[in-house]
Amino acid sequence: MFTQRPEKSQGTTMKKQLSQPERMVLFALTEDGMRTDSEVAERVGMKESTVGAHRRSLIKNGHLKFANYPAFHKLGCEFLVEFFGRTNPAIPLDDKNEVYTRFFRRNPQIFDAVSGEGFLMASAAFTKVSDLLNFNERHDIFFEDLPTSKGLLEVAIFPFEISRCSYVYxxxxxxxxxxxxxxxxxTGREPKWHKLETPDLSKVETKVLLEMLEFPTATDAEIASRTKRSRQSVTALRNGFLERELFTRTAVPTLNxxxxxxxxxxxxxxxxxxxxxxxxxxxxxxxxxxxxxxxxxxxxxxxxxxxxxxxxxxxxxxxxxxxxxxxxxxxxxxxxxxxxxxxxxxxxxxxxxxxxxxxxx
Missing domain, CATH: 3.30.70.100 (Alpha-Beta Plaits)
Structure with a gap:
């Protein structure tokens, strides 16, 4: 969720102060990641060219990134899970991070995870209960030979059918x-109930959607090149995905x-x-x-x-x-x-x- 210092030791980054125009642009984009420079300018009362310059500066300096946040409830997932808790303070931070990063990379149900000051949090999505149970077994097996690196993690489960979520940031x-x-x-995003839907995507739609999730800043021309489709067809598919709300373009501040x-x-x-x-x-x-x-x-x-x-x-x-x-x-x-x-x-x-x-x- 926050891109501070991936896989680095603490105390190595000098944080800088945002200028007032940068603050305005950052705010307007986090409010709506789909906004053009013109729309941002209208929201915060700035010139369009100034907005464009500050948008580029925020991205270049690591203050902002973009993500295409998927609608998990429409794409085969039945519930979200939060794993959170304390880690062993006797184990060096970098060692703990390296171990958990290896585990997470082997288990793609985890889509976000952070650590810091003896704390660990991981966000995950699962298709069914057996998927979660298998995940827990893999976790225990993975840490059998690394017991001191295993965190004391709690689990909070939120099935879409009985939960209200604001999981798009x-x-x-x-x-x-x-x-x-x-x-x-x-106005903010109030937690709301999300109806479970069965994904109905063609092979072409699936391929293009996955590329857009993996490369959220790629242009339609770049996606077209990667999927061997025309730019026009990719643009039409993107518009269709947005209309069906299969993902939300989201501006994510790094808080850095x-x-x-x-x-x-x-x-x-x-x-x-x-x-x-x-x-x-x-x-x-x-x-x-x-x-x-x-x-x-x-x-x-x-x-x-x-x-x-x-x-x-x-x-x-x-x-x-x-x-x-x-x-x-x-x-x-x-x-x-x-x-x-x-x-x-x-x-x-x-x-x-x-x-x-x-x-x-």
Whole structure:
């Protein structure tokens, strides 16, 4: 999710400060990754040429990347899973990261994973329960000879049929808050129920879709060359995919500037009667609005909250989830893992195509 220092030791990167125009462009793109430079300019009141220059600068300097985020619920996956918890502090960070990276590369169900400061989180999608059980067995077998490297990971499961998810990133509200953007507030992506659908793709559609997921910044001409199709047919297929909402073009901020200081990974368990409406009536909407990644069902929540600093975390985290504690709707104490954004390392980053290649082909 965050591209800080892949496979590097901590303390090796000097974070830079974003200029005010860069902040505006970053915000507008995280709000809608499909926006053209003209549309961004209109949203934040800048010249189109200026927007283009800052877009290129943000990408070049590693502050922004683009991903075509797949609609897992339409492409054969029945549920999402979060693995999270503590790792062994006695094992050097690089060694732990190397071991888990090897495991994740062998198991494409993991499409995002980060580590940092003794914490590990991995996001996964599965087609059926047996797929998850086989994954757990492979995990245990893999670590039989490496017991000290095995993390104490918990599992949170979110079946699409009974969950409300905002799993396509919702960065715009927290970017607006942290960067102090002088534009109207975004509405954000509220967690919602996703109807399971059976994928209905031809071989050509499947091939082109997988290329677009693997190479999200490739032009239609480049995809056409890779798939031996005409550019016009690739453009028509892309438009069809977007119309069917098979993927969402998403601008992903790397949080790799001085404005971002900490990220909180939060797991809550509720009493089973606490549905989405009741959560909103108790705590308002900041609990999901300020989360960049939210998975929710009546009895469980997993959310990720970026902050400007640990001080801001201390100030705001209680506002986001404190009402749940005070109202007595939690089934257990909250689990919160706070990591300095400077020390977050990506182990897997928006790796969608390996999983969907296995499912669709």
């Amino acid at each position: 919702n960065f715009a509200p927290c970017i607006h808050r942290i960067l102090g953007v002088s534009a109207s507030e975004p 500037s001085v404005e971002f200081g900490a990220v909180a990974y939060v797991h809550l368990k509720f009493k089973p009667s606490v549905n989405l409406d009741k959560k909103n009536s108790i705590a308002g909407d900041d609990w999901w609005l300020q989360s960049c990644y939210t998975l929710e069902r009546n009895s469980e929540l997993f959310a990720v909250y970026p902050f400007a600093s640990f001080k801001e975390y201390s100030s705001l985290m209680g506002e986001y989830i404190g009402p749940f504690e005070r109202s007595g709707v939690l089934a257990q104490h909250p689990e919160i893992f706070v990591v300095s954004s400077e020390n977050i390392v990506d182990l897997v980053d928006c790796a969608f195509s390996p999983l969907l290649r296995r499912i669709l082909t």
